Amino acid sequence: MTDRTGPLLQVERLNTSFETRAGTVRSVRDVSFEVGRGEVVGIVGESGSGKSVTGLSILGLIERPGRIVSGAIRFDGEDLVGMSEARMRRMRGARIAMVFQNPMMTLNPVQKIGAQIAEALTEHARLPAREVRARCIRALEAVGIPSPEARMEAYPHEFSGGMRQRIVIAAALVTEPDLIIADEPTTALDVTIQAQIIHQMRRLIDETGAGLIWISHDLATLSELADRIVVMYAGTVVETGTTAEIIGAPRHPYTRQLLASVPSANAPGRPLRQIPGMMPSLLDIGDGCPFASRCERRTEGCARPVPPAVLSETRTVRCLNLPEDRP
Numbered sequence: 001m002t003d004r005t006g007p008l009l010q011v012e013r014l015n016t017s018f019e020t021r022a023g024t025v026r027s028v029r030d031v032s033f034e035v036g037r038g039e040v041v042g043i044v045g046e047s048g049s050g051k052s053v054t055g056l057s058i059l060g061l062i063e064r065p066g067r068i069v070s071g072a073i074r075f076d077g078e079d080l081v082g083m084s085e086a087r088m089r090r091m092r093g094a095r096i097a098m099v100f101q102n103p104m105m106t107l108n109p110v111q112k113i114g115a116q117i118a119e120a121l122t123e124h125a126r127l128p129a130r131e132v133r134a135r136c137i138r139a140l141e142a143v144g145i146p147s148p149e150a151r152m153e154a155y156p157h158e159f160s161g162g163m164r165q166r167i168v169i170a171a172a173l174v175t176e177p178d179l180i181i182a183d184e185p186t187t188a189l190d191v192t193i194q195a196q197i198i199h200q201m202r203r204l205i206d207e208t209g210a211g212l213i214w215i216s217h218d219l220a221t222l223s224e225l226a227d228r229i230v231v232m233y234a235g236t237v238v239e240t241g242t243t244a245e246i247i248g249a250p251r252h253p254y255t256r257q258l259l260a261s262v263p264s265a266n267a268p269g270r271p272l273r274q275i276p277g278m279m280p281s282l283l284d285i286g287d288g289c290p291f292a293s294r295c296e297r298r299t300e301g302c303a304r305p306v307p308p309a310v311l312s313e314t315r316t317v318r319c320l321n322l323p324e325d326r327p
């Protein structure tokens with residue numbers, strides 16, 4: 001049963017692990033967040049914090065030795081956890097789309113791009129050829145490809161890196177999905193191109209009312225694009241809030257340190273501030289606060305599980321020793 005009044009996506013207490021010879025890698029632990037219609041939610045965190053595994057869990061793409069251990073992923077009111085592979089595949093094609101970092105891995109080098117985008121469409125719906133063509137052109141226009149009709153006949157190598165990434169986004173958009181999950185899609189690109197793509201994505205989400213999850217290690221990019229931000233550290237969500245709250249008044253000690261390491265927050269010419277210490281291994285990690293070993297505010301209680309505190313309708317923070325309101 002679908003519920004059009006609720007949020008588009010609700011991830012509730014998600015746990016995803018990988019069984020390895022060395023032990024259980026608990027990549028995603030007790031992760032909860034929501035995405036509304038027409039909303040962009042950014043997931044930020046250092047490398048290895050569980051961002052991609054969260055995205056792949058939503059897409060039903062966790063493969064052995066990994067599995068979703070517990071939790072619910074409700075999309076339009078329906079739980080995706082435990083859905084049959086055949087239905088999940090249809091969901092991925094038609095209603096939930098994904099965009100990954102490397103367009104060359106997604107695009108077929110020997111097929112014209114028009115045909116590749118059309119394939120995304122015809123795999124899941126039987127449509128007249130004229131309609132398919134019109135929709136492909138619309139998708140290319142939407143991501144800012146000039147002369148889309150002529151460009152449909154070109155091969156991937158005839159495009160620049162930025163244009164190729166736009167084509168991958170167009171292929172994800174052509175089915176008019178309700179939810180798009182983008183995993184570091186602009187990381188490899190020039191900052192100017194990044195800014196253009198981000199601007200176009202924002203416009204698209206505003207126009208179509210789709211939901212977008214944008215996974216990134218870069219808070220500066222997210223501040224331009226996201227409505228809300230989910231901060232992940234060592235597999236858990238440490239803080240969620242509106243973009244203005246996270247950027248303007250971070251509460252969790254990790255979020256504060258992460259912000260302090262963003263280049264624009266540093267004086268020019270000075271080296272970036274690194275967060276001292278290392279992220280703990282996710283192998284058989286306990287349930288206490290994972291940031292405790294690097295945190296100046298840690299106390300004995302931090303070794304026990306720290307439930308997320310709900311500070312307001314938009315804000316949760318998982319910390320026992322919250323610093324004052326403003327840094």
Ligand SMILES: Nc1ncnc2c1ncn2[C@@H]1O[C@H](COP(=O)(O)OP(=O)(O)OP(=O)(O)O)[C@@H](O)[C@H]1O
Nearest residue numbers: 018025027046047048049050051052053054217282
């Ligand atoms: N197939 C797998 N087998 C074992 N461990 C895995 C597997 N896939 C991911 N992991 C582990 O899960 C943890 C989270 O990885 P994930 O890729 O989600 O991090 P991330 O935040 O997306 O990092 P990055 O920014 O580098 O992509 C890591 O410790 C990683 O080693």
